[in-house]
Structures are given as C-alpha cells and as structure tokens.
Amino acid sequence: MSNEASLRDGQSAYKTRVLRVDPSRAGCLKARPGRFSSQDDLQVEWHRDTVDYESLTTAVDLLHNTDVPVAFPTETVYGLGADATRTGAVQGIYTAKQRPSDNPLIVHVCSLKQLRRLLPPSNGGDDYEPIPKIYRALIQRFWPGPLTIILPTTDQSEWRLSPFTTAKLHTFGARMPSSPLALLLLKLCDLPLAAPSANASTRPSPTLAEHVFEDLNGRIQLILDGGPSNVGVESTVVDGLSDGGPVVLRPGGVSVAMLRECEGWENVRVAYKDKAEGDTEENDQAISRSMPRAPGMKYRHYSPRAKVVLFEPGATAPSIPDLKSADSSKGIGIIRTKAWDMDTILRSGSSEDVALWDVDIGPGMEDIARGLFAAFRELDQKQVDTILVEGIDSTDDTLAGAIMNRVRKAAELKIS
Structure with missing residues (x-):
C-alpha cells in the first residue's frame, strides 16, 4: 500500500521527526524597508555550520522534492506548509489533515518582494506597484504579523498558485508571518507556502510542536519545533476589494478596532457570523453548500473531543x-x-x-x-x-x- 493510500485509510505512513530549531542560531534576519513596508525585502546572514541551519535545509528538501507537508511555527499557531504552486504538494496538506479541499489555504511569504511574484508583473513603468493601495496602510502597520489580505489571482504572475490552494476561487489570501523561524524557512526555500493550521481537521489549533505531533504523528515526516506560538489564535482575514467596501472575513490576532485606525478602513464591516448568534440548522446547511472566501468560514473548527x-x-x-x-x-x-x-x-x-x-x-x-x-x-x-x-x-x-x-x-x- 502506498503512503498516500495509507493516509487516506487513517493509517500511519511516515516516521515523524521533531527537530528543535533556534532561529537565532540558524541565521540573522535583516529586513530591507520599502515605500510602505518595513520588510519590502528580507536578507539573511546564514549560520551554515549549525545544527539549526541543517534542520532548516532538511525541511527545504522535503518542500522542494516531495509532496509531504512540513509543520513549522508561526506567531499565531503552528502551520502545515507546502509549495502553493504545486497541486500534488497542496493535496498532501489535505491528505495529512483529512480536510476537504474546498476550503482555501493562506499563502505565506517572507517579504513584499516574494508577494509581488504572485501578482501581475510590471508593464515597464518604474512606479508600478501591483499591491492594491487599500492594503498599504495595513501592510505598513501589521506586517509582518497576524493579518491575511485577500488578493486576486492572475495567470501572468511568476509564481502561479495551484487551484487547490485557492479552492478554485479567483482570489487568494496572503500573509507575512512575524515568526523568525517561519521567515527563515520561507527565505531559504524561496517558495510561497500554503499553510493552514497543523492540526487534524476540526481539532483545536496547535500552539506547540507537541500538539502537532499528537494530531499528525505518522502523517507527516517533519515538525520544526520553535517553541510556543505567542498569539495563540489564527490571523485576521480581510478583503479590501469587496464590492461593498472593506470587510473582515475572519477575526484573529489583529482586532477590528485596530483595523479601523488605518486609512481606508475606518468603516470596515464584519462579514463573519459567530456560531452562537442565531444560527439555525437551515443556515448551517446553506453555509456548508457555499464556497468559503476564507479559512474557518465553513466547517466545524477548533473542537476538542469533549x-x-x-x-x-x-x-x-x-x-x-x-x-x-x-x-x-x-x-x-x-x-x-x-x-x-x-x-x-x-x-x-x-x-x-x-x-x-x-x-x-x-x-x-x-x-x-x-x-x-x-x-x-x-x-x-x-x-x-x-x-x-x-x-x-x-x-x-x-x-x-x-x-x-x-x-x-x-x-x-x-x-x-
């Protein structure tokens, strides 16, 4: 039986390793500011003779050469990452999590330079900026950090996302994490990483490497242990290009009050509904039939066994x-x-x-x-x-x- 078939049958397919990584020993991050971001580009002075750097290269090898996702820490929760441009790699996330593939995945980048590789290229003008103006105040204040922005997909970009990353939508969510270990991994692999939370589907999100191991032992090959996540809830997801004006699709580490302090977001609306607020069985069924615009909008989430x-x-x-x-x-x-x-x-x-x-x-x-x-x-x-x-x-x-x-x-x- 293949590894993929074993996973579909709920069996263990891999020996899961947990590698502790101290990001300060793996490399020194040096952000390069731009016009509206403190991290337009990211440079790293690598410490190539350390075990920590070697652990990162092990993760990078898996990300480039297999369809098995890698778990890594972010400041929100632990993520389960794979190359967002390769369908086989993205399907590996769904298989490991036992999660339906009609839920879009957030794409992680380490800099705006990486983000632009997912957007339409310049037509030759020196002042061309593909990142929509509505997001620039948010990027300046909250990136790197727990905020995801919704952007349109394009066939003209250098990096072309798999339709399994976007759940076949014409938009995708992008985030720049602040976790030093996540940034080092993104820089070293030089890939956009699709990364939902590194838990079995519907289970509470993991904030420690041991939580990931509890859920995914035998279903993935590698967990990078960077210690506890310091925010503890997932990123806020916003759509600034919505027809009715900016909306919050999922609450998270950046509050609505903080968003409203930013230019263009003073009147941002809430477009999600908590389960407690008047849901009926009919509403639940309607939601389950719809196409979610962001993670966490469709299926039961965050649930313990009790x-x-x-x-x-x-x-x-x-x-x-x-x-x-x-x-x-x-x-x-x-x-x-x-x-x-x-x-x-x-x-x-x-x-x-x-x-x-x-x-x-x-x-x-x-x-x-x-x-x-x-x-x-x-x-x-x-x-x-x-x-x-x-x-x-x-x-x-x-x-x-x-x-x-x-x-x-x-x-x-x-x-x-």
Whole structure:
C-alpha cells in the first residue's frame, strides 16, 4: 500500500521527526524597508555550520522534492506548509489533515518582494506597484504579523498558485508571518507556502510542536519545533476589494478596532457570523453548500473531543449541583478566564462525586488567546467528556472577538 493510500485509510505512513530549531542560531534576519513596508525585502546572514541551519535545509528538501507537508511555527499557531504552486504538494496538506479541499489555504511569504511574484508583473513603468493601495496602510502597520489580505489571482504572475490552494476561487489570501523561524524557512526555500493550521481537521489549533505531533504523528515526516506560538489564535482575514467596501472575513490576532485606525478602513464591516448568534440548522446547511472566501468560514473548527459548553458573558457560574446534573461519566473540565472563582464554585456543594479539572487561562486578553487551544487539548488528555468555558465580553472589537469566535465555533451548547 502506498503512503498516500495509507493516509487516506487513517493509517500511519511516515516516521515523524521533531527537530528543535533556534532561529537565532540558524541565521540573522535583516529586513530591507520599502515605500510602505518595513520588510519590502528580507536578507539573511546564514549560520551554515549549525545544527539549526541543517534542520532548516532538511525541511527545504522535503518542500522542494516531495509532496509531504512540513509543520513549522508561526506567531499565531503552528502551520502545515507546502509549495502553493504545486497541486500534488497542496493535496498532501489535505491528505495529512483529512480536510476537504474546498476550503482555501493562506499563502505565506517572507517579504513584499516574494508577494509581488504572485501578482501581475510590471508593464515597464518604474512606479508600478501591483499591491492594491487599500492594503498599504495595513501592510505598513501589521506586517509582518497576524493579518491575511485577500488578493486576486492572475495567470501572468511568476509564481502561479495551484487551484487547490485557492479552492478554485479567483482570489487568494496572503500573509507575512512575524515568526523568525517561519521567515527563515520561507527565505531559504524561496517558495510561497500554503499553510493552514497543523492540526487534524476540526481539532483545536496547535500552539506547540507537541500538539502537532499528537494530531499528525505518522502523517507527516517533519515538525520544526520553535517553541510556543505567542498569539495563540489564527490571523485576521480581510478583503479590501469587496464590492461593498472593506470587510473582515475572519477575526484573529489583529482586532477590528485596530483595523479601523488605518486609512481606508475606518468603516470596515464584519462579514463573519459567530456560531452562537442565531444560527439555525437551515443556515448551517446553506453555509456548508457555499464556497468559503476564507479559512474557518465553513466547517466545524477548533473542537476538542469533549463536549464544549460555553457560558456566555454575564451567565451565572456553574455550581456543584449544576455539575452533578451534567451528563458526564468521565469528568468535567472548567476553563476560567476573568471572573469565575474556583473556591466559590467548590463551596457551592460537595464535590466528592464529581471529577473536576480546572484550567485558569486569564485574566489578560493575550493570556486567554494564548491559552485557549492548549487548555482544550490539556482537558482532552484528562479524558473529560464535558468542558465548561467562561465566556468574555467581546463587544468592544478587540482580540476578545477572535477568542469568542473560536469558542462559539467549538461549543455544542451555549448558556446565557
């Protein structure tokens, strides 16, 4: 049986290696600014005599010469990367993740110089700039960083994206990560990398190399371990070329409030809908039949194996009697953020007959974002069958909106 057939059948096909890489030992990054970017081009002084550089070359060899994707860290979550121009390589991502191929993938670049190779070439004018003007203020402020912009595809570019990267849309999402290790990999391989989160489809996104190994061991050959991701939720996806004006397609590491501080984005609209906000079975079916414009818009995402119960902001914290009445035979996990006090919960009754695990990921917003997916995975390892999550107020267009979007997509039940 071939490796590809083994993966389709859910079997292990590869021996998965985890290589720890210290980016500062692999090379020294030197950004070259341009007209509207601090990183128009990227130069690297390579440290070729180090194990860290050798690990990067191992990844580059796989990216160039196989259709097996490579997992690597970004500042948001770990990504699963492959050459975005080769259909076989991109299909390798879908096979490893066991993910449908009708969801577009975000293309990662290390500089605007690389991005321009995906856009229409110059017709000879010295002042030609293929990057649309609407995005330049965002690029100047947020790149490198957790922001994805939607751009039109073209048949005239130097790098031509596989239709499996774009899900056969006439647009694609592009991002320049800020993770030094991701930038080094992108520079050394000199490829645009299509890279969704490096988890099995529908599972919580990975923020550690060990999370990737848990989901994809035997399904890929290499994980580059660069330590924890420091944002913890995926990138914000925006479309500045929409007919009705700029829109946010997916909330993420750049908040709506931050976008509205940029020229041309003062009135940006939200074009996504959280699962909790009035969805019906008919709406779900309509969404599943539609073609998503960005990742995270179509299928169930971010879900642990346990049933997730979201307590919306303002809902009363659960009591011990509430926990005892829950349909939970193995145990209950509690994820606290800002207000819930575990001592108060425990004083509400005898907990002798309740197996409880408590994870406190607050109270800071950045701490909550970094800790959410890891908490889901930690409680899965405890084999609880129910996870109660303390929701946070997301009405101020901050990072809280992205956090609550992820929890609502994972939750099977919401309590107001």
